[in-house]
Amino acid sequence: MFLWTFRRKWKGFVIFLVATALLVFLIVGIYPEFSDLQSQRMAEALGGDIDISLAEDKEVKGKYTLSWTKYGGVDGYVVVESDSDIQLVLLYLKDLKGEDLESGKILAQFIGGISIQTFDPNTTEVVLTGVDKKYGTEDAVVYFGVLAFTGDTSKADIVGTSLTVNTRDMVAEGAYDKLMDNPIMKSFVGEGIDIYSVKGFLYIELFGSFTMYIIIFFIIQYAGAFCNEMETKTIDILLSTPLRRRHLFISRYLSWVVLSLIFIVSWILCITLGVRAIGKADEVPMADIACTMFYFTPFILSVQSLCMFISVLTNESRKAYGISLGIYFGMYFFEVINGISEKLDFLKYFTLLHYFDPGLVFIEGVIPWGSTLFLVFVAIVLFAAGLIIFERKDLAA
Amino acid sequence: MNSDSTANTDMSETAVIEIEGLRKFYKGKHRGVDGVDLTVEEGEIFGFLGPNGAGKTTAIRILLDLIRADSGSARVFGLDSRKDSLEIRRRTGYLPGELGTYETVTAREMVNYFGALSGHIDAGIMKNLTDRLGIDLSRRIREYSKGNKQKLGILLAFLFDPELVILDEPTSGLDPLLQNEFYEFIAEESKNGRTIFMSSHVLSEVERVCDRVGIIRDGKIVAVERIETLKDKMGQIVTIEFDEVFQEDDFKIAGVSKVKADGRTLTLHVTGNHDGILKALSQYKITRFLAEEYSLENLFLDYYQKNNENNE
Numbered sequence: 001m002f003l004w005t006f007r008r009k010w011k012g013f014v015i016f017l018v019a020t021a022l023l024v025f026l027i028v029g030i031y032p033e034f035s036d037l038q039s040q041r042m043a044e045a046l047g048g049d050i051d052i053s054l055a056e057d058k059e060v061k062g063k064y065t066l067s068w069t070k071y072g073g074v075d076g077y078v079v080v081e082s083d084s085d086i087q088l089v090l091l092y093l094k095d096l097k098g099e100d101l102e103s104g105k106i107l108a109q110f111i112g113g114i115s116i117q118t119f120d121p122n123t124t125e126v127v128l129t130g131v132d133k134k135y136g137t138e139d140a141v142v143y144f145g146v147l148a149f150t151g152d153t154s155k156a157d158i159v160g161t162s163l164t165v166n167t168r169d170m171v172a173e174g175a176y177d178k179l180m181d182n183p184i185m186k187s188f189v190g191e192g193i194d195i196y197s198v199k200g201f202l203y204i205e206l207f208g209s210f211t212m213y214i215i216i217f218f219i220i221q222y223a224g225a226f227c228n229e230m231e232t233k234t235i236d237i238l239l240s241t242p243l244r245r246r247h248l249f250i251s252r253y254l255s256w257v258v259l260s261l262i263f264i265v266s267w268i269l270c271i272t273l274g275v276r277a278i279g280k281a282d283e284v285p286m287a288d289i290a291c292t293m294f295y296f297t298p299f300i301l302s303v304q305s306l307c308m309f310i311s312v313l314t315n316e317s318r319k320a321y322g323i324s325l326g327i328y329f330g331m332y333f334f335e336v337i338n339g340i341s342e343k344l345d346f347l348k349y350f351t352l353l354h355y356f357d358p359g360l361v362f363i364e365g366v367i368p369w370g371s372t373l374f375l376v377f378v379a380i381v382l383f384a385a386g387l388i389i390f391e392r393k394d395l396a397a
Numbered sequence: 398m399n400s401d402s403t404a405n406t407d408m409s410e411t412a413v414i415e416i417e418g419l420r421k422f423y424k425g426k427h428r429g430v431d432g433v434d435l436t437v438e439e440g441e442i443f444g445f446l447g448p449n450g451a452g453k454t455t456a457i458r459i460l461l462d463l464i465r466a467d468s469g470s471a472r473v474f475g476l477d478s479r480k481d482s483l484e485i486r487r488r489t490g491y492l493p494g495e496l497g498t499y500e501t502v503t504a505r506e507m508v509n510y511f512g513a514l515s516g517h518i519d520a521g522i523m524k525n526l527t528d529r530l531g532i533d534l535s536r537r538i539r540e541y542s543k544g545n546k547q548k549l550g551i552l553l554a555f556l557f558d559p560e561l562v563i564l565d566e567p568t569s570g571l572d573p574l575l576q577n578e579f580y581e582f583i584a585e586e587s588k589n590g591r592t593i594f595m596s597s598h599v600l601s602e603v604e605r606v607c608d609r610v611g612i613i614r615d616g617k618i619v620a621v622e623r624i625e626t627l628k629d630k631m632g633q634i635v636t637i638e639f640d641e642v643f644q645e646d647d648f649k650i651a652g653v654s655k656v657k658a659d660g661r662t663l664t665l666h667v668t669g670n671h672d673g674i675l676k677a678l679s680q681y682k683i684t685r686f687l688a689e690e691y692s693l694e695n696l697f698l699d700y701y702q703k704n705n706e707n708n709e
Contacts (some may be wrong), residue, residue, distance in 0.1 A: 004510055008501050233497030237553060240461050240491035241514040242483050394464040396423060 005255040016217065017263060021270045027205045028274025031198055052146050052160035062132030064144075067125040068159050071148040074121050077159070078105070078147040081128065082114040083135035089114060090145045094156045101149060101156070131164065140164075198280045199288075199363055206271065207292065207358045215303060215328065218260065222307030223324040225252055226390070227317035235395055249390050253308060253383065260300050264293045292362040298375035299356045303328070305382035306352075312390040352378065411439040413561050413592045414460065418469035421455055429455035431616035432469070437594050437609075442587045444607035444624075445596040446697065452616040453596040454494055457565055461491055473561065487516065490554035494565035494596075496546055500539035504549050508534060508556065515557035526552045529578050543570040551579065555586070562586075564595040568602055580606045600694045604628075612700050619700050631691035632668030637678065638685035639663065647677045666691060 057063035066079065078101075080089055093116075096104040105116045113135070119126065131142050142164040149156035229235040238248060271293075272286045307324045314320050331351035337344045348354045355371035355378075414437035421429035430452040437443040447453050458464045459471050462482035471478040473485045499507055512518035527534065530548040541549065547570040554562050562583075568576045583593050583606060597603050603610050604624060611621045622630070632652075639661045648656050648665060650673040655666035667674055667688075678686075 007506065008499050011501075229497070233493060233495050234499060236463060236493040236495075236497055237491065237511065237550075238514070239463060240486055240489070240493070241511060242487040242516065243514050244483060392465075394423075395458070396464055 005252070005259075013259065017266055020214065020263070021266050023210070024206060024267050024270040025274045025277075027210065028202065028271055029278060030205075031201050031280070032278050034201060035198075052144075052162055054144060054162040054164065056164070060129070062130050064128045064131055064164065065125060066128060066144050066146070066162065068146050070122075070124045071157065071159065073150065074148040074157075075150050076121050076148075077119045077123055078149060078156070079117050079119060079126060080114060080143075080145040080147070081116075081131075082143050083140045084113060084143070090147060090158050090161065093147055094158055096156070198275070198278075198283050202271065202275075202284065203359050203362050206267075207362060211296075211358075214263070215300070216325065218256075218300060218303060219307055219324045219328055220321060222256060222304045223311050223320040224317045225256070225308055226311045227315060227320045230315045230395065231317055239395065245391050246387060249308075249312075249387050253304070256304055257301065260297070260304070264296060268293045288362060288365065291365075291367070292358050295358060295361045295367065295372070298372050298379065299352065301379035302352050302375045302382065305379040305386065309382045309386035309389070312386050312393060315396075412436045412472075413439050413474060414443075414594060415472040415475075416456065416460075416469070417471075419456060419459060419466050419471055420468045421459060421464065421466050428452070428616045429464075430459075430466075430613075433613070433616070433618050435611050435618060435621065437592060439592050440587060440590045441608040442583060442593040442595065442606055444603035444610040445594065445613065446598065446600065446603055446610050447596075447613035448598055451613045453613055454565055455616075456613070457491075457563055457594075457596060460563065461486060461489065488560045490557065490559035490562040492550045492554040492562075492564045492567055494569070496550035498538045498541070498546055498549065501537065503535060503537050504532065504541070505534035507538060507549070508552065511553050512556055515559075517557055519556065519558035522555050522558055523552065526555060526582070529582060530575060544572060544575070547571055548575070559591075561592045561594065564593065566597060567595055568597075568599065576602065600692070600697055612697065614700070627696060630668060631696050632666060633688045634691050634695075635665045635667050635671075635674065636685070636687040636689075637663045637665070637683055640682035640684050643681050647680070648674065650674065650677060 052066065052068035055065045055067070057065070068077075071077075078093060080093070082089065093101065093104055105118075115134075117126075128144075132140075134140075135142065143161065144163065145161045146159035147156045148159050226235065229238065239245065268286070268290050271284075271289045272281075275281050275284045275289070306327065307320070310323050310327075311320045314323070331353045334347040334351040335353055337347055352375065355368075355374050357368060357371070360366050360368055414435065416433050416435040419430050419433040422431075423429055433452065433456055435445075435456075445453050445456070455464065456471075459466050460473055460478050462478055462485070465479060474488060476485050478485060502510075508518070508523070526532065526548075530551065532545070532548050532552055538546065538549070547567075551564075551567060554564060568579060571579060580602065583595075587593055587608075595603075595607070604627075607624055609621065609623050610627065612619050641661075643658075643661070643663065645656060645658045645663070648663065652669040652673060653665050653667050655664070657664040665674065671688075
């Protein structure tokens with residue numbers, strides 16, 4: 001049955017397999033450029049050339065060394081420190097001269113939460129202590145900026161900016177978290193994922209949106225499993241042979257399982273090769289990729305069982321596609337509602353997506369066995385229900 | 398045909414298909430069949446005759462367990478069509494009224510696949526049918542015309558040498574030459590002992606190839622007759638043109654029905670011998686005498702009219 005299914009549709013499968021494999025490879029290949037672009041954007045956003053560095057003392061908590069490249073022909077440096085984004089402060093100070101600069105510094109400090117110190121032109125390094133206790137909480141992110149000024153004759157230059165957490169992470173947490181505040185985005189890509197790490201990037205790009213399209217492809221295949229046979233009347237001659245209905249149902253189901261596994265294995269290989277090609281194999285081991293992709297199997301099985309159940313309920317493929325896709329998008333809708341309304345929080349239990357968290361497996365390396373087994377249970381129940389209906393169904397002309 | 402099957406030309410007393418009180422209503426309302434009783438004997442070609450929607454296909458699908466009856470029983474080879482469906486299908490070939498095909502494969506691939514599902518392929522039958530019907534197995538099915546698909550369907554039905562072949566409107570889409578070839582083929586197969594149950598609404602083909610015929614109307618069997626008996630019942634339509642005025646009552650005699658007078662022309666339906674009518678005619682001068690076979694089509698309409706009258 002598998003060979004027959006494959007023989008009839010092999011061109012479509014091969015095209016889809018090659019296309020998705022190339023796409024997977026391409027998405028992985030995009031990461032280095034994406035990463036560089038984000039660094040560049042960050043530099044542009046914060047201003048300056050980022051030719052300063054901030055080193056945390058490993059032994060003394062809250063002690064940092066801020067150093068920068070020496071500028072020629074300057075009259076001194078201004079170091080600005082704050083627990084909020086200092087970009088506007090730097091831009092404000094940068095345009096001030098002489099006495100204005102001094103009054104500007106006072107004004108800036110008056111706004112609150114900002115500490116400004118002036119250093120002589122030979123200074124290239126300052127040691128800052130107690131940074132962790134200044135701002136109320138030890139987790140506070142502290143921003144530093146260095147301005148090089150030349151008396152009152154010209155504007156100051158921003159030497160650079162830095163902060164007490166990894167700057168890339170910071171940008172990620174800033175911009176990305178704002179995006180992730182949107183419940184629709186949460187339902188699509190999950191929460192707490194750092195898109196700037198290679199794993200985060202792969203998770204969002206591959207296991208988020210890309211997977212959604214793959215599942216839609218599977219749904220279209222599964223939902224038409226029997227409706228197409230009924231519409232084209234091929235089921236009549238199939239079941240006029242000594243072929244048990246249950247045999248047909250199970251073999252058709254297993255054919256799709258085998259095809260899904262072929263897709264999964266091909267994607268594992270493509271992601272692994274792609275990650276190696278960009279030199280990130282140590283950050284994303286093949287075992288993590290394989291584990292995550294195989295973790296998809298229970299989810300795919302439950303979707304497959306659901307679609308085949310719907311397929312045997314109706315004789316029309318259009319209805320089956322509509323209902324199956326409607327249920328799938330409905331699941332995302334429930335996820336969105338879950339993020340918006342606490343009253344409707346219970347709806348999340350009615351969506352298979354609630355029990356499916358590839359991020360947990362891929363990013364944190366944890367397999368949620370409870371929800372995984374629940375998906376297997378759902379797959380078995382829907383499979384059995386579909387089989388019983390198919391066994392009893394009238395195959396009317 | 399299996400080697401142990403008895404080759405015969407006469408109908409055997411063994412019933413291959415036995416249907417009793419078969420009733421099926423779709424979704425509780427739409428009538429499929431309503432109390433069908435029917436028996437098909439081994440080695441005969443049985444014609445299942447009725448207009449579209451009469452219930453022919455429903456009865457056939459129940460025999461193959463594609464649909465389930467509400468009540469009544471259907472037995473094939475003495476086996477229950479529901480419980481022993483697998484064994485029945487192992488011994489039965491089927492050509493559906495609308496043949497579904499897998500368009501992307503070649504005919505040979507489909508034949509091999511269905512041969513594998515059915516257990517085996519009878520090389521002799523395959524060669525015989527592909528030669529006689531001119532089936533090109535190397536082509537993709539999507540390139541096939543409707544007629545070619547029908548030929549493939551016939552091949553699939555006979556492919557594994559089944560004891561019983563159920564054909565639903567088998568000549569649909571075949572040109573007249575191929576229809577003749579098909580009629581000859583199933584006549585030969587019947588002689589070899591194969592039982593053929595074919596539904597049709599083409600009366601001439603039933604008249605030509607079938608041993609017996611069952612007429613179904615509105616889900617009920619209205620007649621089951623041997624073709625010879627039907628032909629006897631059919632008699633002839635006799636048209637007489639008189640040279641003088643005639644008395645219509647002179648022709649109301651045994652074996653004559655449907656007397657219709659129109660001026661000096663008289664039309665009669667005559668069954669049995671023509672003795673009575675010739676005696677009645679001897680007293681008149683006639684200018685023209687024309688005797689035509691009464692067609693099965695007319696008889697079919699008679700059955701329907703009778704049934705309508707009974708219903709009213």
